[in-house]
Structure formats: C-alpha cells, structure tokens
Amino acid sequence: xxxxxxxxxxxxxxxxxxxxxxxxxxxxxxxxxxxxxxxxxxxxxxxxxxxxxxxxxxxxxxxxxxxxxxxxxxxxxxxxxxxxxxxxxxxxxxxxxxxxxxxxxxxxxxxxxxxxxxxxxxxxxxxxxxxxxxxxxxxxxxxxxxxxxxxxxxxxxxxxxxxxxxxxxxxxxxxxxxxxxxxxx
Amino acid sequence: xxxxxxxxxxxxxxxxxxxxxxxxxxxxxxxxxxxxxxxxxxxxxxxxxxxxxxxxxxxxxxxxxxxxxxxxxxxxxxxxxxxxxxxxxxxxxxxxxxxxxxxxxxxxxxxxxxxxxxxxxxxxxxxxxxxxxxxxxxxxxxxxxxxxxxxxxxxxxxxxxxxxxxxxxxxxxxxxxxxxxxxxxxxxxxxxxxxxxxxxxxxxxxxxxxxxxxxxxxxxxxxxxxxxxxxxxxxxxxxxxxxxxxxxxxxxxxxxxxxxxxxxxxxxxxxxxxxxxxxxxxxxxxxxxxxxxxxxxxxxxxxxxxxxxxxxxxxxxxxxxxxxxxxxxxxxxxxxxxxxxxxxxxxxxxxxxxxxxxxxxxxxxxxxxxxxxxxxxxxxxxxxxxx
Numbered sequence: 001x002x003x004x005x006x007x008x009x010x011x012x013x014x015x016x017x018x019x020x021x022x023x024x025x026x027x028x029x030x031x032x033x034x035x036x037x038x039x040x041x042x043x044x045x046x047x048x049x050x051x052x053x054x055x056x057x058x059x060x061x062x063x064x065x066x067x068x069x070x071x072x073x074x075x076x077x078x079x080x081x082x083x084x085x086x087x088x089x090x091x092x093x094x095x096x097x098x099x100x101x102x103x104x105x106x107x108x109x110x111x112x113x114x115x116x117x118x119x120x121x122x123x124x125x126x127x128x129x130x131x132x133x134x135x136x137x138x139x140x141x142x143x144x145x146x147x148x149x150x151x152x153x154x155x156x157x158x159x160x161x162x163x164x165x166x167x168x169x170x171x172x173x174x175x176x177x178x179x180x181x182x183x184x185x
Numbered sequence: 186x187x188x189x190x191x192x193x194x195x196x197x198x199x200x201x202x203x204x205x206x207x208x209x210x211x212x213x214x215x216x217x218x219x220x221x222x223x224x225x226x227x228x229x230x231x232x233x234x235x236x237x238x239x240x241x242x243x244x245x246x247x248x249x250x251x252x253x254x255x256x257x258x259x260x261x262x263x264x265x266x267x268x269x270x271x272x273x274x275x276x277x278x279x280x281x282x283x284x285x286x287x288x289x290x291x292x293x294x295x296x297x298x299x300x301x302x303x304x305x306x307x308x309x310x311x312x313x314x315x316x317x318x319x320x321x322x323x324x325x326x327x328x329x330x331x332x333x334x335x336x337x338x339x340x341x342x343x344x345x346x347x348x349x350x351x352x353x354x355x356x357x358x359x360x361x362x363x364x365x366x367x368x369x370x371x372x373x374x375x376x377x378x379x380x381x382x383x384x385x386x387x388x389x390x391x392x393x394x395x396x397x398x399x400x401x402x403x404x405x406x407x408x409x410x411x412x413x414x415x416x417x418x419x420x421x422x423x424x425x426x427x428x429x430x431x432x433x434x435x436x437x438x439x440x441x442x443x444x445x446x447x448x449x450x451x452x453x454x455x456x457x458x459x460x461x462x463x464x465x466x467x468x469x470x471x472x473x474x475x476x477x478x479x480x481x482x483x484x485x486x487x488x489x490x491x492x493x494x495x496x497x498x499x500x501x502x503x504x505x506x507x508x509x510x511x512x513x514x515x516x517x518x519x520x521x522x523x524x525x526x527x528x529x530x531x532x533x534x535x536x537x538x539x540x541x542x543x544x545x546x547x548x549x550x551x552x553x554x555x556x557x558x559x560x561x562x563x564x565x566x567x568x569x570x571x572x
Contacts, residue, residue, distance in 0.1 A: 013250065020242060028236035036223035038234045046241055053249050081188075084216045088188040100231070128549070164231075165548065 005065040009056045020049055023066060027073050033097045034077035044080070048072045091116040095123065098139045099167040127166060134162045186210040186217075195225050196532060197485040197496060229534065298356040298514060302330060305349040305383045312361075322383055323351075329362035332383060352380040355398070357514035360491070367391060367405045369415065372491045374399035375511040376436070391415040399434040401488050402426070404449075422470050425452040431462075432488050438507060441469040447484040453477065495533040502527045502552060502563070509561075513539045516560040524552045524565050 007015030024045060031041035048069060052059070061068045074094075081087070088094070094116050120139045124132055137143040137151065138159075145163075149156045186206065193199045194207050210217055226232070300312040304320060312318055318325040323332050330353065355361045355373045362372045366384040369391070373379055377398020385391045391413050393402075397420070404415045406428025415426040419435040422442050429449025435442045444453050446462040453460045453468045458477040460468055467487070469478040486496040495508050503525040506517045512535045519525050529549070533542060543554040543561070555562045 017242075020245070021238065024238045024241060025236040028241075029234060032234050036220070036227045036232075038236075041234075042236060042241055045236075046245055049245055050248060053245075084214070084220050085186050085210055086188055086191070086217075086220065087186065090187065090189045092188055092192065165545070167231075 005056070005059070005061050008052065009059075016049075016053055019052075019065065023069055024049070027069060030070060030097065031073050031077055033100065034074070034093055035080060040080070044076050045073060048076065091119045095120050095139060096167050099135070099163045131162050131166050134159055135166045138163060191221060191224050192228065194221070195228055197483070197489055197494075229536075298358055300356065300359060300361050301354040303352040303354075305351055328360075329364065331364045332366040349383040350380050351383060352378065354378045357511050360493075365391075365393070365405075367410055367415075369405045370403040372401040374401075374490050385410070385413065389413070392418065394418045395433055395435055396420075397435055397437050399432070399436065399490065401430075401432045401491050403430045404428050421455060421473060423454045425454065427451075432484070434487075436507070439504075441471045441478075443487075444468045444470070445482060445484050445487040447488060489532075493535045495535075496531075497533075498530050499528045500530075501525060502529060505529060505533075505546075506561070506563070508533070509539070509542070514559065515539065515556075517563065518560065519563050521563075521565045524563055527551050 004015050004019050008019065027045045027048070028038075028041050031044050032038060035041050035044070051072075052069070059068070078088070098120075117140055120135075124135060124140075127135055133152065134148055137148045138145075143151065145156050145159045148154075148159045152159075190199065190203055190207050193203065199207055211221060299314065302310045302312050302318075302325060304310065304323070310318055310325075312325045312330070314327050323330060325331075332351075353361060353363060353373060355375060355377045357376050359375055360373065362370065363379075363381070364370050365381055371379065371381075371393070375398075377400060378396040379393065379398070379400060380396065381393045382388065391410065393416070395417055400417075402415075402417065404426050407413055407415065408428070415428070417424045417426070417433060419433060419442055420437075422435075422444075424431070424433065424444055427450060429451055430447040431449070431451055432445040432447065433442070434445075444451070444462065445467040446464050448464055450464075451462050453462060453470070455470050455477055456473060460477050460479065462468060462479075465481055465484055467480050467482045467484075469480070471478065486498075489496045495512075497505060503519070509515065510517055512533075529546070529551070540556060543556060547553050547566075550566045553564045553566050555564075
C-alpha cells in the first residue's frame, strides 16, 4: 500500500506534486535510455503523470507507486520502439540501463525479469573478476551504488567506473573504445 | 529489427544476412534513420540529460489544474499561460543541446602537424585546418583536396611527357582526402604520402602512387574514361582496377602490404605473382620472393579507420601501438619485450583521449602504461595489480 498514491486517488494535489517532483527527473532519464531523444522522453513522462491524475481510481498499484510509474515508462517506450519496428528480445536496453542508473529500479514484469537475468548471467561470464562481482550485485541483486561500495569496501566512484566499463563491454562500443577480453598468443 | 543489430551495425559486425535486414529497416522510414543516428551518437559518447521538471510541471499544471482556478483568478490564468508559453519556447530554444557530443579538443601540439601539398609546379603549400586554399586547378579545405578544373601549365602544352605530379603528405594525427580529376575519391590515413597527376589527359592509364601509408579508394569506373584503367602503385606492388572500392595498407613498419577489396574487382601484381581479388578478400604481400597470401576478411572493419575507428581482433599490442603512434603522434617504448605479443580485441576511436585508451587497456591487467608528454612506456602488468 502506497500512502501517497492513496492521497492522489482522493484528489490530493499536494501529494501529486510531491510524487511528480520526486520521480519526474529519474523517469525522464530512464525513458531517454530507450528513446535517446530528450524531448520525446519528457513528453512521454508528462503523459504518464497526466494519466495518473486523471485515471488514478482505475490504477491497480500492487507494490509501490514508483515501480508502477517506471513500468509505465518502460511499456510506453517499448511501444514507441515497436512503432519504429525496433524490438529488444535480448534485453540489452534493460541491462545497460541497469548499469547506468544510480537507483535500484524494478520496472520489469516478473517473466521479463527472469529472461533478462538469464541474459545478464551469460554476459557475466565474459567479464573480468572485479567487474563481474560489481555487475552481479548491481544487475542481479539490485544493489545501489552506495550498497555495492559498502559491501566491497571500495569507493562509489570505483563502482561507477567499473559499471561504465561493463556497459561498454556489453554494447561493444561506447566511449569509442572497448576491450572485451585479452588473450595470450 | 532487434536492437542488438543496431549496436552491431555501429560496430560494423553485422553478417551479410543481418546487414540486409538492417538495410531494409533503415531504408523504410526517416524515423528509423533518426533513431539509428541518435543511438549511434549515444554509444559513441555517453550523453547525460538534465530533465526540466519546472517547465514540465508548468505544462502539467496548465493541462490539469489551470481550468479549475479559472473562475477565481483570471489574471493568474493569464500569467500562467504566458509562463507556460515562455516555458514552451524556452524548452524549444534549449533544444537538445545536452545531446551535442562533447568533442575532445586535439592536443595543441598536433595543430602544427598540418597536411603538406606539393602542387604541379613543385610549390609547397601547408593546408591548414582553418583556412581554405584555392589554386587554378584545385581547392583544399579542412578535410580534403579537390582537383577541380583543367590545369594550365604556364607556357607549356600539356601532354603525357609532362607529368604534372601533385603530392600530399599527411602527418601523424591527421586524416585527409582527395578527389581526383576523374572523380575518384581517396581517403588517406595518418602518416601517408601519395602522389597523383593534376589530370589524366594524355595518360594511357590513370596512375596514382601510394609511396607509403594507407589509403582507401573509390575509383570512378573505367567506362566513363574511355576504358582507361586505374592503377595504384606501392613499393613492389601494383593494383589494377576497373572501378571499385578497395583499401591499401602499405606502412613501412608492417610485415606486409595489405590490399583489401570492398566492391568490384582488382588485380594485384608483384614481381612474381598476379592475383585477382574478389570482394571481401585481402591479399598480403610480404615482400620479394614471398608468396602472395590471400584471406577472407570483413572489409567494413578494415576500412573503419576512415570513420575514425580502428576495429581489431586478435591484434598484438605492438600492432595496436603502431596505430596509436600514428593517431596521437606519440613514441612508444616496450620496456619488457614479452608484452609486444599479447593479443587484444576491441574498438578504438580517434576522438577518444589517449589517457583514457591507455587506462582501459591497462584495466585488462595484461600490460601497464606510463604516459609522459608524448612518450609511452609499456611494462608487463604490475604484480598485485589484479582484483
């Protein structure tokens, strides 16, 4: 049960504004990682908030409002991609997003979650040891940057750098350089 | 179209079937192409965006709540409308400026390294990055030279005995291109020297001399030039062309002169061998008396340098450092010889800062690097450096 959501359902403008302030920037950044278009991402998220206000009564919020909102972003983004005939059965978008987002986000439906984790586990195999550990905590265990840093007794910046590199490996390019593996002759 | 194919396209690792699939999608709509371009930009340099919650709230507020306040605060509504309008125009003016790629400034020392052009009169011209240079038969800009019109040789009648040779010398850390008088386009990689006539009038064949370095050719077909063949000469090899796309790598320090055919057909001749290439084939000329080797390659990877990229699979650190030396104009010293032979895979882009490239190479724990000014020292990985 989400208290803010109950307020919104009852027409609480203040609660609506608080929820907007708290989640809007993160949701736009999340949408951007699918669409790579800032203006379209902002429009899409605004539509979600307008829908939330107008249709709150019909919402079925099982866990948290945040998870519900992020799931809406993902669904709308995937629909948008479908309209330009792009699909992501490999969950590469979800995995790279998980690496480049500070927060713990659970926007994915359970069955998708399982498939994404299987894919992530396969990617894991190809990573160097240190990176593998951090990648596992972030993508599979859902730790935040700070939690990983505390767990491994390293700085948050190291966590970020390692995840950035992991992302580079998966997308096989990024930052203009990637090294997937190094072998001896 | 799977998103994975978009990433593979950017990295030039699509196989033939996937490439066809990609092209079909890519050509289907401008929206598709726009999405591809945005993803490409993003994955070349990770962008960060700053959402504008204030402006967004104004819009939402306008749509949801402004109407209910209308009865009481006409003036407030007017003000809000103006605000919303301002917000919208501000929003549009902002555009997506955050998404402009941050282009890494080339180190200042490279500014001195300009392309040298020797024209048909033997006059030496420095082609600066900022100034256009125009002569009576050419014009030179930031990224290329174009042979434009009929050259006039003072007081002489032009003919085959008057070679009217021009030369371009491209230094380290630069790339350049030239469009020859027959419409043939040539991309020239760093540290290369190439010479060519002002035009091909009076010549039986169209001949270009790649004295050293690497160049990619898109040759204007022979049919358009009275069947005149196009020939590229390098040290100890000639490549004969009928109109085609191909790459020649003839750096003196590498073991072989490498010719890669992208499209069409070429004939590679050495003193001992003559070999026709088919698209996707690559010949390696390892010098006099050696067999001309033939192998299959992905030509898109070979010519990736022309887009500022260097894609490598199972390349030794020595070969990788040769490219870095040319691109960043640095000296490399291997302090421990066994490091030279270590193999790497990856993608380099010449907009990447050198420090960053070395740092990522080092993160593999296979070697360690020290950059001092313009020299790099390389050791075996430091012990105890591993995770």
